[in-house]
Amino acid sequence: MTHPIAPLESLGRVHFIGIGGVGMSAIARIMVARGVPVSGTDAKDLPVMHDLATAGARIAVGYDSGNLGDAQTVVAGSAIRADNPELSAARQAGLPVLHRSEALAATMDGHRVVTIAGTHGKSTTTSMVAVLLKEAGLDPSFAIGANVPALGVNADHGSSDIFVAEADESDGSFLNYRPLIAVVTNVEADHLDHYGTAEAVFASFDNFAALLPPHGLLLACADDAGARALAERTAAKGTTRVLTYGTGDDADIRLGDGGPGDVSVAVDGASYTLNLQVPGRHNALNAAAAFAVALELGVAPVTAATALGHFTGASRRFELKGQGRGVRVYDDYAHHPTEVRAALSAARSVAGGNKVHVLFQPHLFSRTREFAAEFASALDAADTALVLDIYPAREDPIPGVTSSLIADRLSQGRLVSGDEAVEAIVAAAGEGDIVLTVGAGDVTAYGPVIVEALGG
Missing domain, CATH: 3.40.1190.10 (Mur-like, catalytic domain)
Structure with missing residues (x-):
């Protein structure tokens, strides 16, 4: 996928499809700061889009071919489908369409x-x-x-x-x-x-x-x-x-x-x-x-x-979400067995002699299929391991691949639905324990709910 790096000044007016994504917004922010005319859209109205608009970008919510305006270069996020109306319009107009990495390479030049x-x-x-x-x-x-x-x-x-x-x-x-x-x-x-x-x-x-x-x-x-x-x-x-x-x-x-x-x-x-x-x-x-x-x-x-010593962590990397009843709740983006093992090791070091309870959401059907046994082995380091359904992200389901491939291998865990997950975690956690929500999907939303259920 190696391509020549385009000088930033050669891109002209740049339109970002999926500008609300963390990687896309990062590049857009730098381009705006360097005086590049930037526009962008996303399916949802996200806080970072307001920041970009304040900085000078032209922002719209929802995808429509008219949003391209007078763009001379288009940057499309990896989650953007080929039939996206803005992407289709850009290709029909013969505009150069850059991968996020190519746009970032231009800002690095x-x-x-x-x-x-x-x-x-x-x-x-x-x-x-x-x-x-x-x-x-x-x-x-x-x-x-x-x-x-x-x-x-x-x-x-x-x-x-x-x-x-x-x-x-x-x-x-x-x-x-x-x-x-x-x-x-x-x-x-x-x-x-x-x-x-x-x-x-x-x-x-x-x-x-x-x-x-x-x-x-x-x-x-x-x-x-x-x-x-x-x-x-x-x-x-x-x-x-x-x-x-x-x-x-x-x-x-x-x-x-x-x-x-x-x-x-x-x-x-x-x-x-x-x-x-x-x-x-x-x-x-x-x-x-x-x-x-x-x-x-x-x-x-x-x-x-x-x-x-001034580094306090990155978002979703063993991030403290709050506490209640003496239970601290952390969130981690770990979505590979090695990462899960590292997150639980960090939780153990923070918990001291207390227990660690994890709510895990597998990310991608293909990754679950490849690493089910390794995920179960990593999760067995917890005192309680609860597993949610797979977060599909960009993938379609694969026959026979479910979270049960992981949950059925656990010695101290089981499969849970979203409705019972919070109740089960709160029931298991005692004073001094650590609760860890883990995965690259929407499991991160459970952290604040667990904190609230704990009375935090």
């Missing part, structure tokens, strides 16, 4: 680009890098696939020549970027609805690393087998520099993780304490990656370590 890729941890690590660099005074532009409380927004046009962006591998579109520094947090089989095989996933990351120039840098997590293998293959080619980060003695940036309050990074023989506000080994590794990026961009190690 001319910058020192830092991209964060990986099967898991992209949004959090990208957020950490952006917060760290802003705190260090470098003022980067950034585009993140989640809202970040410490930043106030998920995208911004900064005054420096640094651009930090999340690089999504789900459809191969991360090959449209031209990074100077590329972080790879992990490489696992996922998005097999697009790739077909695990081997194809690994090959795409090889192609991603190959985009780096000779003076560029691949930063890979040595604690992850897939990322470590990628680092070794890339280093063997000798086409760009490679550094690793992780807990092993052979990592170039070594993470010391003794649990909450005892996290440090060591580089070039010196150790620096990280006062992280987010729990879990996965977040400590993400912080080590952000620290390494900052050093590569010239930030002093002590400054970088201090700045990481």
Whole structure:
């Protein structure tokens, strides 16, 4: 899916179909800040659309071919169907139609680009890098696939020549970027609805690393087998520099993780304490990656370590939704077995000796089919695991694929309907316990309802 990068000034007036999406709104926000005439539509009236309208974009709710107006370039979100009236009208008029990644690549042109890729941890690590660099005074532009409380927004046009962006591998579109520094947090089989095989996933990351120039840098997590293998293959080619980060003695940036309050990074023989506000080994590794990026961009190690203490998390990444009756309720976007395992590990570290109760919603029929046993194994780390019906997103049902493929394998869990989910969770949770809503679908809406049911 690699395409030439179009200069931003060549796009003219840009119309976004699906502008309310977190990734689309991020690009639109940056374009507006850079003086590009922007218009956009979405099926629903979302808060971010009001923000964009205030900033100067022309916004409409609902899809209609007339909304294109005098647009010269169209950007279509991945969820937009081929028969969308605006997309059909754009193609009929012969207008260039860009994938979201191509539009983002245009906004990156001319910058020192830092991209964060990986099967898991992209949004959090990208957020950490952006917060760290802003705190260090470098003022980067950034585009993140989640809202970040410490930043106030998920995208911004900064005054420096640094651009930090999340690089999504789900459809191969991360090959449209031209990074100077590329972080790879992990490489696992996922998005097999697009790739077909695990081997194809690994090959795409090889192609991603190959985009780096000779003076560029691949930063890979040595604690992850897939990322470590990628680092070794890339280093063997000798086409760009490679550094690793992780807990092993052979990592170039070594993470010391003794649990909450005892996290440090060591580089070039010196150790620096990280006062992280987010729990879990996965977040400590993400912080080590952000620290390494900052050093590569010239930030002093002590400054970088201090700045990481200002990161309070990204939206839907172990996000506290509230509490009641002494029960804390968190929400997490985890939708792959490794992510679910990491979220539950973080919950355990926060719960201490108390119990952890999870309400999980599988995302996609294809992912459920591929990883049902792995999801059940991950969820068994909870004291109570309740499973909702599959959130289909872009997919049609697959015969024989239901949430029962997961629920029937659980030792401490069962399938629940939406109506009984809140009651069951509230009945199970006691004082000091942690409740975690997990999944990439609309399960996030249950968190506030659970808090209310707990009297919070």
